[in-house]
Amino acid sequence: MKSTMHLAAQYLATAAISFIPKKDDDSHTNLGWVNHALETHPFPNGDKLGLNYEHFSLEWKYSNGNTEHLLLNNLKHKEIVEWISQMAAKNDLRNSYAYNLHYELPYPPISETTSFAITNQxxxxxxxxxxxxxxxxxxxxxxxxxxxxxxxxxxxxxxxxxxxxxxxxxxxxxxxxxxxxxxxxxxxxxxxxxxxxxxxxxxxxxxxxxxxxxxxxxxxxxxxxxxxxxxxxxxxxxxxxxxxxxxx
Incomplete structure (x- = not known):
């Protein structure tokens, strides 16, 4: 599950790259750990994107405290990208979401059909x-x-x-x-x-x-x-x- 969660965290990193103004030290991409979930810095609209370890889900965390979830078990990469893109557009973020990393990870490349699953609770x-x-x-x-x-x-x-x-x-x-x-x-x-x-x-x-x-x-x-x-x-x-x- 270590590699699965590392890869899943890249949706948060790419959201930060897409929506948060760049910092030279890349600190705009780093994540917090709150209530068993990773979370981004706030986006320009005050929202955040989280990765909940307990529920194995992405969380769109609204600035007013409300949350929308996307369960990741058996979801494909394409479906996850579409959900983040839709949430960004729905919440008036000016930039569109793109899954683009400027660093390499020690895993096979992600494809549209790559899926995520809980293999070991x-x-x-x-x-x-x-x-x-x-x-x-x-x-x-x-x-x-x-x-x-x-x-x-x-x-x-x-x-x-x-x-x-x-x-x-x-x-x-x-x-x-x-x-x-x-x-x-x-x-x-x-x-x-x-x-x-x-x-x-x-x-x-x-x-x-x-x-x-x-x-x-x-x-x-x-x-x-x-x-x-x-x-x-x-x-x-x-x-x-x-x-x-x-x-x-």
Missing amino acids: NELNHLIKNRDLAQYVISNVLEANHYKSPIRIWPHHFDTGAFINVTEKRSIGLGMATPDTIINDYYFYISGYNGHQPIDVTITNSSTKKTYYNDGWQGFAMSISELDKSSAIDFCQTAINTYINSEK
């Missing part, structure tokens, strides 16, 4: 649990350190992340990534930067050293299978403290 429930954990941990870490940052999901790599400017030059990226070449599981990561360059840190603690990566990508990472809410917060805080103390 337990796996879908697990994906919800992962996103909930990421939202909880990141928000608690931000609050504990008095950091201000939106927590957003980027539709390309599908990570949940926040970015904090600690000083004028130093910044920290914090989030949960999907399985990749670093760790073949969902994992929390913390990376520090001096300007655009990764911060080099000296690790003396043997347990901390096991979670530090310095081959291509520099930062701390740990599989969520080894963490609960409390230990995940502790892991993130320890990594942040390591970067903060490296300034001294």
